[in-house]
Amino acid sequence: MSEEEPTPGSVRPGGRTARTRAAVLAATFDELGEGGYGELTMEKIAQRSGVHLATVYRRWGSVERIICELMIDKSADIALPDTGSLRADLLGLASGIGVFYAAPRNRRVMEAVVAAAVRQPYAAEMLRDFFRDRRREAAVLVRRAIERGEVPADTDTDAVIAALGAPFYYRLLISRGPIDQDLAETTAAAAYEAARAGVFRHPAADAGER
């Protein structure tokens, strides 16, 4: 599966690049299925992917950069529901996150990114920006709920989505227990009840009423 020295014109550069990327990400994901982040090396990734070590270094530079790209790639699998009710939408999203992290490999990818972020500023930035973008996308669930009058109009949509996500990362990184449907249900219900009660209204608007 070497991608070195293709016959000129026989392979589109974009196609080869995409295949190299897919092979490296798949190999990294497989390695994480067998061992933790601590055992992961560029050599193992190169060997498993069939991509030359020099190519892997040139393109990614470090295990951490591959891990970051893998997280972005994998997280795209979590869908945003549109059921017509906030309660069901939040439960759908929470269940999606729950199913995602029920897979040990996905847990390890996220753990590895968080650990990388502690040591590498670019990983910290990537992590922060990626989650900010994901929350922005998911905020549509709350905006629709505002339009339907299910939650106060001045609800901080980002805060609701952050509240929905937080318990999964607490379970994953701090209490280190299983991520299951129970957690998804409790988390979704907690975010819903708090949003309904007006807990996530923008502080400024809230202060104006005092």
Add this chain to the structure above:
Amino acid sequence: MSEEEPTPGSVRPGGRTARTRAAVLAATFDELGEGGYGELTMEKIAQRSGVHLATVYRRWGSVERIICELMIDKSADIALPDTGSLRADLLGLASGIGVFYAAPRNRRVMEAVVAAAVRQPYAAEMLRDFFRDRRREAAVLVRRAIERGEVPADTDTDAVIAALGAPFYYRLLISRGPIDQDLAETTAAAAYEAARAGVFRHPAADAGER
């Protein structure tokens, strides 16, 4: 500040051990105030503390073990309130956590422990056990609220405390934003409203009523 070769009988062994420990933890905390976990070494800790490098290695073995001990030491500063109302107790606890993590050094200690836990099983165990014990202590807030009839009798006390803590670790490790009083107030109110609404009732008890 060398702690080698004391005159026999002039220093109580317990006293010397305690002083060595205090010097090493203080030096580690100071180092984290100046740089991140990535820059921390046993050599820097030994130099700053005035404790011999060999002693530091013999007693702790790794930077990670010192960091774990430091976390346990520092977190003891967060007090458990007893105001007579769950809402105020949760706000008091959340404010304590908020003030704690408003200090950049405390954030770095926690980040370092989480990163260590990804690579070192003993750090993962230590982290999990420490937070389990802290939640057990804090559960008294919820038990008192059950006795006062503020929340359902079958409320999962651990789940309430985990819900109160989770947003701080999400902010610290994932969204990587400031930890402030706004977050403490929102978090406390969210946990309170969800607990009042019965979100944290034990699943078994809940299932029995379906």
